[in-house]
Amino acid sequence: MADIKGGLFAKTVQKHAGRAKEKILQNLGKADRTVDDVFDEYEINFTRQQTNANRLHKEVSNYLRCCRALHGASKSLYETLGEVYEPEWVGHELLYAQAQNSDMLWTDFCHKLQDQTLAPLTAYVQQFPDIRKKIDKRGRKLVDYDSQRHQLENLQRARSRDEYKIARARDALESARVTYEALNKELYDELPQLYDQRIPNIAAHLQTLFAAEATVMAESSKVAKELEAIADKLSKECAKGTYKVKRAAAPRPLSVIEPSSPHNANSPSMWYDGGVEEEGSNSHGALEGSEGTLDITKTTTEEDNVENSIEAKESYKPLPDSEEAPPTSSPPPVSSSPEPPSDNNNPSTDEAAPTDSSTQPDNNNRPTISAPVTQNKEETGRPYEEIEFEDKKVNGTVAPQARTNGEVIGTKIPPGATTDGLPSGILYRVRATYKYTREDVDEISFEVGEVIQVVEYEDPEEQEEGWLTGIKESTSEKGLFPANFTRPI
Structure with missing residues (x-):
């Protein structure tokens, strides 16, 4: 068995070597080559036909993939509309029916593309590789035929003729000729027939493709008009005041x-x-x-x-920089800023709370402080804002003062805040005594102990009571933050 395999391998190597040598001689012009102009034209037509069929198959596959993606997007859109469109709105049931119609249209369209266009086109394309193999094999057999023909011619031109070798060369040449002519005749029949099929195949594929597309477009247009009518009727009902919310005369x-x-x-x-x-x-x-x-x-x-x-x-005296504990009692929040989290383990808070029950206020009689409550003023501020202080210069400029009666209220500097040696534009610095997580895009979050540089509002008229604008020193992030979550340093 090993000898047989070795013999076949040697024979294959010798055959490949002989073909390579023959092609080199033909390319150098030292050996003639059998030429068939008719077959060469057939091969050129086949190559162009195969290239175009592969391109069409690739694009139809991509088109079907995109249609399925569009079907999924359309289905998701209608599902969202079904959830958003409230049941009491006019046309709710019609919207659901049109969504089902649209889903059925896209499903049928994708099935037609798959079964009636892509599948026949795939079968049309799959026959090209087999024929390409036959063409390549015919080319190899033609080289073998030319090689055997040249060997016989060389033996016949030799001075000392060897009839035995000449007879063997004639037999090999005849065998190569028979093999070559069999393949050549088969391809002479198949190539023209296949080439003539290109027009019916492409026409059929395009017909099924665009017929299905025309159907789905026409039906989808009807669905779109129905949906437009539903939306138009909803707009008219809304203009009549059908869905207006009843409003109370005054807040409780x-x-x-x-x-x-x-x-x-x-x-x-x-x-x-x-x-x-x-x-x-x-x-x-x-x-x-x-x-x-x-x-x-x-x-x-x-x-x-x-x-x-x-x-x-x-x-509310400012704590030294070395102390990180929060103030002894958390300031009650104003209406526009959040309340800092309570700390049950804070010894300062526990110490500040009176222990004698006779001095504690009745919980049932504690006033509600969820909003600023005043008698003669329109607004209140943080504890340090209740303390009057003189104008201070910050970095060479006079700090803006709070004004009332419709005038701009600037950022106040609390007592105890250090203003010396700060960069230009920085009013003072604060240290976070509570963790804060931002609730809006124009706010900043910070952890306990982080230092924030307080700056002026870009538009003082937009300043909110109980809020400051600052820049975190750790990340240089700028935004709003509640003042009662920090203390000045």
Whole structure:
């Protein structure tokens, strides 16, 4: 078995070597080559036909892939419309029906492209590789025939004729001629026949393709007109006021409860600018409809009110840079800024809370502070904004001052904030005492301990109470942040 395999391998190598030698001699002009102009034309036509068929098959496959993607996008769009289009709106059932019609149209169109266009085109293209192999084999057999013919001619021209070798060369030449002529005759029949099939095949493929496309386009146009009519009717119903929401005459007033202990140091009375009422009075403030402010009466004397204000101011003295603990009591949030998270483990907060139950205010009588409540003023600020201070120069410029009566309110500098040695445009610096995660694109997030450089609002008229504009020193990110989540340094 090994000898047989070795003999076949040697014979194959010898055959390839003989063909290579013959082609070199033909290319150099030292050996003639059998020429068949008719077959050469057949081969040129076949090559062009194969190239065009492969290109058409590739583009139809890509077209079908894109149609399936468009079908998926259309189906997703109608599903979203079905969820967005509320059941009580006019035409809800019609919208669902048209969505089903569109899905059926695209499904049928993709099936037609697959079964009636791409599948026959694939069968048409698959026959070219087999014929190409026959053409290549015919070329090799023609080289073998020319090689055997040249060997016989050389033996016949030799001075000493060897009849045995001449006879063997004649037999080999005859065998090569028979093999070559059999392939050549077969291709003479197949190539013209295949070439004539190009027009019927392409015409049939294009006919099924564009007929299916015309159907889906026409039916899709009808679906689009129906959907347009549904949307137009919905717009007309909306213009008539069919879907308008009933609005209440006025917002519901907030509930207000008075504190029970006027001597509590942690009383939030410092956050309200209401005047001191007579001792012993216990009346609730009324919500003014036009102004939107809430009045709270207090049962404290003027002396107690002053003491509470002094204690509250002292509790917001700036901490040294080395201290990272939050202030002893978290400031109540204003309406436009979030409330910092409570820390049950903070020893400063626990220490500030009174332990005597007789001095603690009744939880049921604590005033609601979800919105700024005043008696004579329109707005309140952070604790340090309640403290008056003189104009300060920041980096060579006068810091903008708060103005009222419709004028611009600039960013105030709290007491204790260091303004020396800061870059131009930086008012002062603050350190985060609570973690904050931004809730809008124009805000910044920060962790506890991060340092932020406070700068002026780009448009002072857009400044919101309780909010500052700053730049994080760690990332140079600029944005808004709640002031009561930080302390000045």
